[in-house]
Amino acid sequence: MKFFQTSLRALIVAGSISGFFAGWALLAHAGKPVAADPNPVSVDAPAPLPTLPPLDFSTNSVPTGLQPLPSLPPLSQSALPRLRTRGS
């Protein structure tokens, strides 16, 4: 059991050291990073936002698709048709 533990530790240490040097070698041969452009990028000024008309909260606003209709002045019943639509 002790022999197994010692072997496992040695294997982990050896693996870590060899992995470290392998990574070092890999990075040493990798391409160099490109230096950042010292000149600032020019950005066009944003176009001004369109101005919206103010909201109309008055009670006189007419919803889309509706139109006001004229109504009759008071009339005598005798002048009116007998058929009548009066709701239910």
Added chain:
Amino acid sequence: MEFSEFRAMNSDILLAAEGPQENVARGLGLARAFIAAAEARLTRFSDQSELAQLNRSAGTWFNASEELFDIVREARVFIDQRGGLFDPTVLDALENAGYDKSMDEIRAHGVASRRAPAKRVTHDFRAVQFDDAARAIWLPPGMRLDLGGIAKGWIAERAAQILAAYCDAGAVDAGGDLFAVGLPANDAAWRIALEDPRDSDNVLAVLRVGPGAVATSSVTKRRWQQGDRMQHHLIDPQRGTPAETDWLSVTVIAPHATVAEVFAKSLLIAGSFEAAEIAAHREDIAFIAVDGEGHLWGSSQAKEFLDVGFEYA
């Protein structure tokens, strides 16, 4: 023009017909008998009606009469309309608001005090099934229907067709639902007074319409006091309570009475900011709304139906 007036469906009914006198009398009699028989079959205020039997049969298949089958089938067509404002399954909500007996009884005796708020149960009318061959209807368990206005419109149109079989021209005016066939001999249109929903003695406009339907829904006709609250019979299906709307009435002109009835009710519930958008999807209807101050508002086609023989303000 001959007239026949009587009371049915909790409304003042007016039949109008012209033609050979003997035929007119026969047509008026048959139309009246049809209305009485159809009311007995379709009312929700009698436990003996066929509609009450259908409601009790929820969860099982019910063999229906041709009339009941036709109306429930037709109601199904409207359930997918824009706005979701037509729903015949709101009977529980109507009764909870106090409308659990006929309007004539409510006017005479008032309503019971408001019930304890129960958990709202909603039903999907799309779940109703039909067997065309057996003329049978299946309601999901617990669902009850109130055919109310759509039944009244359907009855008015059928009664008008009975008149048409005997008369040269005729009309059935069933309170909120009117259907005309043919044209009066001395006129190119039917003239129909649009009643002011704030004052039944006042008329706001006179309409000129051809053969077809005119239906008006109003929140001022069938209303009652329940506790400290005024209630009316137009239930907003999305809330399960009487609709809160900025209009008092909406009148719809359409080719068929069920279309006019369903859209009059739906547009009234929708109110001024949604009605025009809902109606824009139906080229076959025109509507006129009355607001709280008695002003008229209409869809783009509505003005064509105002009788210009009167001087409008």
